[in-house]
Amino acid sequence: MATEILMPALSPTMTEGKLSRWLKSVGDMVRAGDVIAEIETDKATMEVEAVDEGVLSAILVPEGAEGVAVNTPIAVLGEGATASAAPRAAAPVAPAPVAVAAPVAAAPVAEKAWRASAPLTVREALRDAMAAEMRANGDVFLIGEEVAQYQGAYKVSQGLLDEFGARRVIDSPITEHGFTGMAVGAAMNGLRPIVEFMTFNFAMQAIDQIINSAAKTLYMSGGQMGCPIVFRGPNGAASRVGAQHSQCYASWYAHCPGLKVVAPWSSADAKGLLRSAIRDPNPIIFLENEILYGQTFDCPTDPDFTLPIGKAKIEREGTDVTLVAFSIMVGVALKAADALAEQGISAEVINLRTLRPLDIDTVVASVKKTSRVVTLEEGWPFAGIGAEINMQIVESCFDWLDAPPGRVHGLDVPLPYAANLEKLALPQPDWVVAAVRKLF
Amino acid sequence: MAQAAETRKRGKTRLTNEPEGLDRDHLLRAYRDMLLIRRFEEKAGQLYGMGLIGGFCHLYIGQEAVVVGIQMALGEGDQIITSYRDHGHMLATGMEARGVMAELTGRSGGYSRGKGGSMHMFSKERNFFGGHGIVGAQVSLGTGLAFSNAYRSTDRVCVTYFGDGASNQGQVFESFNLAALLKLPCIYVIENNKYGMGTSVERSTASHDLSKNGAPWGIASLQVDGMDVDAVKHAADAAVAHCRAGKGPFLLEMKTYRYRGHSMSDPGRYRSREEIQKMRSERDCIEGARHRLETLGMDEAEIKRIDEDVKRIVQDAADFAQTSPEPDAAELWTDILVEG
Ligand SMILES: Cc1ncc(C[n+]2csc(CCOP(=O)(O)OP(=O)(O)O)c2C)c(N)n1
Ligand SMILES: [Mg+2]
Numbered sequence: 090m091a092t093e094i095l096m097p098a099l100s101p102t103m104t105e106g107k108l109s110r111w112l113k114s115v116g117d118m119v120r121a122g123d124v125i126a127e128i129e130t131d132k133a134t135m136e137v138e139a140v141d142e143g144v145l146s147a148i149l150v151p152e153g154a155e156g157v158a159v160n161t162p163i164a165v166l167g168e169g170a171t172a173s174a175a176p177r178a179a180a181p182v183a184p185a186p187v188a189v190a191a192p193v194a195a196a197p198v199a200e201k202a203w204r205a206s207a208p209l210t211v212r213e214a215l216r217d218a219m220a221a222e223m224r225a226n227g228d229v230f231l232i233g234e235e236v237a238q239y240q241g242a243y244k245v246s247q248g249l250l251d252e253f254g255a256r257r258v259i260d261s262p263i264t265e266h267g268f269t270g271m272a273v274g275a276a277m278n279g280l281r282p283i284v285e286f287m288t289f290n291f292a293m294q295a296i297d298q299i300i301n302s303a304a305k306t307l308y309m310s311g312g313q314m315g316c317p318i319v320f321r322g323p324n325g326a327a328s329r330v331g332a333q334h335s336q337c338y339a340s341w342y343a344h345c346p347g348l349k350v351v352a353p354w355s356s357a358d359a360k361g362l363l364r365s366a367i368r369d370p371n372p373i374i375f376l377e378n379e380i381l382y383g384q385t386f387d388c389p390t391d392p393d394f395t396l397p398i399g400k401a402k403i404e405r406e407g408t409d410v411t412l413v414a415f416s417i418m419v420g421v422a423l424k425a426a427d428a429l430a431e432q433g434i435s436a437e438v439i440n441l442r443t444l445r446p447l448d449i450d451t452v453v454a455s456v457k458k459t460s461r462v463v464t465l466e467e468g469w470p471f472a473g474i475g476a477e478i479n480m481q482i483v484e485s486c487f488d489w490l491d492a493p494p495g496r497v498h499g500l501d502v503p504l505p506y507a508a509n510l511e512k513l514a515l516p517q518p519d520w521v522v523a524a525v526r527k528l529f
Numbered sequence: 530m531a532q533a534a535e536t537r538k539r540g541k542t543r544l545t546n547e548p549e550g551l552d553r554d555h556l557l558r559a560y561r562d563m564l565l566i567r568r569f570e571e572k573a574g575q576l577y578g579m580g581l582i583g584g585f586c587h588l589y590i591g592q593e594a595v596v597v598g599i600q601m602a603l604g605e606g607d608q609i610i611t612s613y614r615d616h617g618h619m620l621a622t623g624m625e626a627r628g629v630m631a632e633l634t635g636r637s638g639g640y641s642r643g644k645g646g647s648m649h650m651f652s653k654e655r656n657f658f659g660g661h662g663i664v665g666a667q668v669s670l671g672t673g674l675a676f677s678n679a680y681r682s683t684d685r686v687c688v689t690y691f692g693d694g695a696s697n698q699g700q701v702f703e704s705f706n707l708a709a710l711l712k713l714p715c716i717y718v719i720e721n722n723k724y725g726m727g728t729s730v731e732r733s734t735a736s737h738d739l740s741k742n743g744a745p746w747g748i749a750s751l752q753v754d755g756m757d758v759d760a761v762k763h764a765a766d767a768a769v770a771h772c773r774a775g776k777g778p779f780l781l782e783m784k785t786y787r788y789r790g791h792s793m794s795d796p797g798r799y800r801s802r803e804e805i806q807k808m809r810s811e812r813d814c815i816e817g818a819r820h821r822l823e824t825l826g827m828d829e830a831e832i833k834r835i836d837e838d839v840k841r842i843v844q845d846a847a848d849f850a851q852t853s854p855e856p857d858a859a860e861l862w863t864d865i866l867v868e869g
Contacts, residue, residue, distance in 0.1 A: 101793075140578075
């Protein structure tokens with residue numbers, strides 16, 4: 090039976106090539122693996138190996154021919170060919186263009202009312218959340234630098250080693266890339282790791298494992314391999330620790346499908362959201378803030394207290410302008426709202442709580458009421474969270490706006506060390522007041 | 530370790546046609562599994578040439594003895610993880626040729642329903658954890674799979690494959706330290722096929738004995754003739770016994786060779802045709818196994834039957850991979866997050 094040899098595609102982008110040389114002649118015996126011809130592709134000159142065996146009975150495209158389309162028959166292996174004819178590729182059918190819309194998020198459920206509450210620091214709230222979830226599920230463990238014997242670089246994991254032992258509270262060597270990958274692998278096999286980064290600045294060492302392994306594997310595996318894991322630690326500026334220890338990574342992670350990104354402000358946020366994060370079957374980036382660790386807020390005492398991921402909270406109601414903030418900037422927004430009230434401007438303050446998935450519905454409903462908006466973030470402006478939120482507002486409720494959306498953000502510089510310069514670089518309440526006043 | 534030391538000697542000194550080693554049944558199975566990978570990869574190359582497979586496609590031809598020999602030493606529940614050169618590993622674990630080939634053509638019948646491609650396939654059922662495109666990343670992940678075994682106090686082991694090129698990545702050494710520190714049941718297998726793309730080991734690596742790469746952490750190791758399925762199986766037995774006994778990680782350096790280009794679009798100017806031809810004609814693992822089968826009295830007809838059987842499976846896979854429909858457009862938006 091005769092077998093046609095087709096012009097092969099030798100690179101992902103090749104559609105045609107030049108048949109520069111034949112290395113076999115008609116009548117030659119060809120064995121699988123023999124080089125039969127040389128072809129010039131869009132990238133390089135390549136050798137073509139025979140796949141089948143047989144006697145070369147005809148050459149259909151002569152040496153030197155240019156622009157030979159992929160899949161054109163270039164030669165025939167005649168009688169004596171042992172392999173069956175290669176199946177001809179069907180003419181490529183261009184896929185009909187179908188517009189597929191992103192699924193619309195389900196309608197948000199109203200937040201449950203949690204009755205009794207008591208003062209608690211953010212630090213304790215985080216610890217209590219981890220302890221509660223570790224008690225409930227033996228697959229949950231904590232790994233990170235200084236999390237066990239030292240009780241946490243910022244004392245967030247205080248007491249956990251005593252209660253859960255070294256099997257479940259694991260001091261890691263300083264090896265972010267390695268232990269992050271290890272935790273992601275453990276999660277792929279069904280464990281539920283909590284990875285503490287001493288700060289998120291050091292997670293840059295491990296960001297490949299977070300994005301390429303944790304966030305994308307579910308999709309690439311057609312839904313087979315999930316990765317239930319929480320990456321947590323302080324994010325953003327602390328106090329006078331310089332440029333390498335002060336970056337906000339909110340927009341870096343919020344950019345990526347396959348992740349959820351949570352940024353708590355209060356103790357209730359910290360406890361309720363971290364418990365939900367640990368239970369969530371997906372990879373979660375949990376952005377804490379060192380300065381908030383020591384702050385005290387009222388937190389519900391109900392042992393079942395959790396907060397839903399993906400739902401923003403209106404911290405203060407207002408009618409004239411919407412301030413959209415997350416993490417430590419919620420406090421800045423509330424201070425600005427106080428100052429604005431004195432000037433007769435009623436500001437509504439939204440605590441986003443989660444950056445991805447973003448609760449844009451709550452933001453849009455507020456903007457439709459106030460007709461003005463200013464976003465707040467500690468990070469840099471370019472391609473930042475404020476840029477994204479304001480774009481979504483423009484897309485959803487442009488006609489309700491009485492002024493262009495505004496944004497307040499950290500200055501576009503590496504954070505300086507000097508006390509005066511650092512203060513000049515980070516958003517202050519009066520920046521927000523000034524940004525709001527520009528809208529009137 | 531006495532057993533391991535003996536295996537080291539065997540691995541280094543045995544000739545491929547020595548008639549001792551695997552018994553007839555095991556050798557027959559090894560021959561069949563290696564041949565399946567070879568024929569599968571040849572067919573994949575052919576479909577690529579026809580434009581039915583796109584993107585990157587890294588063939589495993591030449592290295593078949595490594596995965597087949599190691600797989601024979603493993604048991605139910607042991608995990609496997611590797612790089613983008615993964616078709617052979619998947620077939621060796623018992624994943625179906627149809628599902629693998631259909632993933633290569635990007636069809637809904639593929640293991641990742643067409644959303645992963647050649648470099649990204651997984652099978653929970655066969656404990657195959659991918660299929661990873663970032664050189665070296667699977668080494669930390671495999672260390673984590675081994676961690677999950679230790680955490681759950683099972684006696685399962687994880688085999689973590691990576692290349693000679695990958696062996697220079699920082700996270701590999703981070704993983705060695707973690708695995709030795711936490712005594713994790715991880716078998717690290719360096720598939721030293723002499724090149725990372727176009728860069729030879731000599732040009733990329735200051736150390737020339739990669740089996741010693743775990744030495745600073747006291748990781749037990751063997752250097753093995755990876756073209757000899759017997760030697761591979763013996764070394765793997767030693768590594769598996771070590772890990773199951775709770776003695777921590779084990780490193781196997783497999784001296785092997787890939788016959789084809791790094792990927793389909795590799796012009797291959799960094800080595801001579803003679804070098805490839807020499808390996809093919811003198812060291813080929815499948816020829817070696819076939820020769821040994823003949824020495825063991827296997828008759829030609831029986832071997833022929835296996836050849837035909839393999840050919841049928843591969844043709845069936847190729848047909849399936851072309852008739853299985855493309856994924857539904859709605860698939861675009863599924864599997865981004867686990868719902869609920
Ligand atoms: C981090 C990273 N860098 C570079 C590449 C591109 N790349 C893909 S394979 C490869 C060579 C790897 O060689 P080796 O580890 O020896 O494996 P082999 O291909 O020989 O199986 C390179 C450089 C990549 N995929 N990931
Ligand atoms: Mg290599």
